[in-house]
Amino acid sequence: MANIEPTFSSGSAPNDGELDLEARQGLRRVAGLGTELQDVSEVEYRQLRLERVVLIGVWAEGTFESVQRSMAELAQLAETAGSEVLDALVQRRDRPDPATYIGSGKLQELREIVASTGADTVVCNGELSPSQLSKMEAVVKVKVIDRTWLILDIFAQHARSREGKAQVSLAQMQYMLPRLRGWGDALSRQSGGIGTRGPGETKLESDRQRIGKTMAKLRREIKQMSVARATQRAARKRSQLPAVVITGYTNAGKSSLLNKLTSAGVLVENALFATLDPTTRQARTPSGREFTISDTVGFVRDLPHQLVEAFRSTLEEVSDSDLIVHVVDGSDADPEGQITAVRQVFGEIDALGIPELIVINKADAADPLVLKRLQLREPNSVVVSATTGFGIDDLVNLLEKQLPFPQVDVKVMVPYERGELIARMYREGQVLSRTETQEGTILIAKVPIALANILADL
Numbered sequence: 015m016a017n018i019e020p021t022f023s024s025g026s027a028p029n030d031g032e033l034d035l036e037a038r039q040g041l042r043r044v045a046g047l048g049t050e051l052q053d054v055s056e057v058e059y060r061q062l063r064l065e066r067v068v069l070i071g072v073w074a075e076g077t078f079e080s081v082q083r084s085m086a087e088l089a090q091l092a093e094t095a096g097s098e099v100l101d102a103l104v105q106r107r108d109r110p111d112p113a114t115y116i117g118s119g120k121l122q123e124l125r126e127i128v129a130s131t132g133a134d135t136v137v138c139n140g141e142l143s144p145s146q147l148s149k150m151e152a153v154v155k156v157k158v159i160d161r162t163w164l165i166l167d168i169f170a171q172h173a174r175s176r177e178g179k180a181q182v183s184l185a186q187m188q189y190m191l192p193r194l195r196g197w198g199d200a201l202s203r204q205s206g207g208i209g210t211r212g213p214g215e216t217k218l219e220s221d222r223q224r225i226g227k228t229m230a231k232l233r234r235e236i237k238q239m240s241v242a243r244a245t246q247r248a249a250r251k252r253s254q255l256p257a258v259v260i261t262g263y264t265n266a267g268k269s270s271l272l273n274k275l276t277s278a279g280v281l282v283e284n285a286l287f288a289t290l291d292p293t294t295r296q297a298r299t300p301s302g303r304e305f306t307i308s309d310t311v312g313f314v315r316d317l318p319h320q321l322v323e324a325f326r327s328t329l330e331e332v333s334d335s336d337l338i339v340h341v342v343d344g345s346d347a348d349p350e351g352q353i354t355a356v357r358q359v360f361g362e363i364d365a366l367g368i369p370e371l372i373v374i375n376k377a378d379a380a381d382p383l384v385l386k387r388l389q390l391r392e393p394n395s396v397v398v399s400a401t402t403g404f405g406i407d408d409l410v411n412l413l414e415k416q417l418p419f420p421q422v423d424v425k426v427m428v429p430y431e432r433g434e435l436i437a438r439m440y441r442e443g444q445v446l447s448r449t450e451t452q453e454g455t456i457l458i459a460k461v462p463i464a465l466a467n468i469l470a471d472l
């Protein structure tokens with residue numbers, strides 16, 4: 015069994031001075047959850063206080079490089095969540111250990127590293143079962159969390175709108191519900207204090223019920239809030255404005271691109287999941303066609319399914335759009351992997367059928383050979399730099415060409431002598447049903463507005 019030990023610089027040297035410790039504690043963040051979650055705060059004893067973490071991964075598949083990249087991404091996620099990465103370990107195994115995720119030897123090594131570095135949290139590079147987490151905790155004696163919870167925590171910190179907060183709370187509760195007991199057991203044994211007390215059995219049951227109720231309430235609220243956005247989208251549809259949505263891997267430069275295209279003033283940050291709430295702006299092509307363009311939440315490899323579920327209404331911005339501008343970070347170590355991960359989410363949200371323009375961003379920082387490789391692989395693509403403005407004109411021209419003409423729903427009776435119109439409906443639109451009658455053909459279809467106007471005069 016071979017081990018690899020990727021090392022990640024921890025930024026600054028660990029600082030154990032008393033004042034600094036106090037300052038750090040003062041900065042300890044209590045995840046910014048809505049009142050809904052405070053309601054169950056007694057059982058939310060896993061609110062993260064990440065500070066000094068050790069990462070652990072299992073190398074079960076893929077190349078050495080892909081594992082290194084995946085661990086580097088985990089480090090980035092941990093740093094985004096506000097923690098300092100002290101060390102990272104990877105174990106080569108056929109599959110994660112069903113009981114303890116890593117083997118017992120490695121677990122002992124992890125325990126020693128945790129003790130010697132003074133880490134307070136271990137972050138595992140995957141989604142672990144509740145019992146795996148608690149068994150690991152029993153050995154390493156500090157909190158053990160998985161990648162899913164880490165991502166949920168980042169979302170919780172970045173949620174700003176009421177809707178975003180509700181969505182994150184729902185996803186967190188969904189994740190938490192089956193894990194209540196495992197955590198309580200392990201943590202109540204080994205340490206005490208705020209955030210580590212495990213409730214008793216009866217309390218657990220009533221907590222579960224309470225969380226279940228809160229989740230139902232959150233689902234209702236999210237649904238209500240999404241109605242407002244659906245109404246806006248419907249209004250846009252009626253006004254015939256094509257909807258373009260900018261999407262892609264987190265930190266690819268989506269918000270930067272929206273700013274470049276529309277001077278929207280959207281938050282740009284070198285952080286994962288800086289944007290959670292969609293922003294929509296109106297824009298115009300050089301020839302004067304108007305369209306809306308939205309920036310929205312980014313994706314990541316193995317995006318926790320709880321988030322996809324909870325953010326479904328936000329993600330409808332993508333699945334309901336007329337054109338997807340899919341931004342890829344051309345300077346990333348594995349841009350193809352980013353594209354694949356994003357398209358996987360498209361599959362989950364029924365967005366695979368929507369026309370997609372790939373925008374290879376960060377050309378200023380990317381290897382020209384990689385840019386060529388990506389362009390060959392993705393023929394419908396354009397290379398840009400949202401920072402320098404390189405390629406933005408090309409992008410605008412492509413947008414102009416690919417901006418679809420929205421279609422409207424029609425139900426018409428086409429007389430037999432106007433058969434050429436039926437042929438045109440098939441050519442330009444989508445015929446949903448067709449019934450022959452004595453007087454002519456009744457069609458239900460989606461057609462471009464110009465054709466709809468002609469049909470209206472029949």
Ligand SMILES: Nc1nc2c(ncn2[C@@H]2O[C@H](COP(=O)(O)OP(=O)(O)OP(=O)(O)O)[C@@H](O)[C@H]2O)c(=O)[nH]1
Nearest residue numbers: 265266267268269270283284287288289312400401
């Ligand atoms: N070198 C370079 N950096 C860029 C470019 N575009 C964006 N960035 C940087 O990449 C980082 C992420 O940019 P954002 O626009 O916030 O990315 P995003 O895709 O909206 O990210 P999330 O909302 O967090 O998913 C920021 O530090 C930007 O300054 C570019 O063309 N070149």
Ligand SMILES: [Mg+2]
Nearest residue numbers: 268269288289
């Ligand atoms: Mg953004």
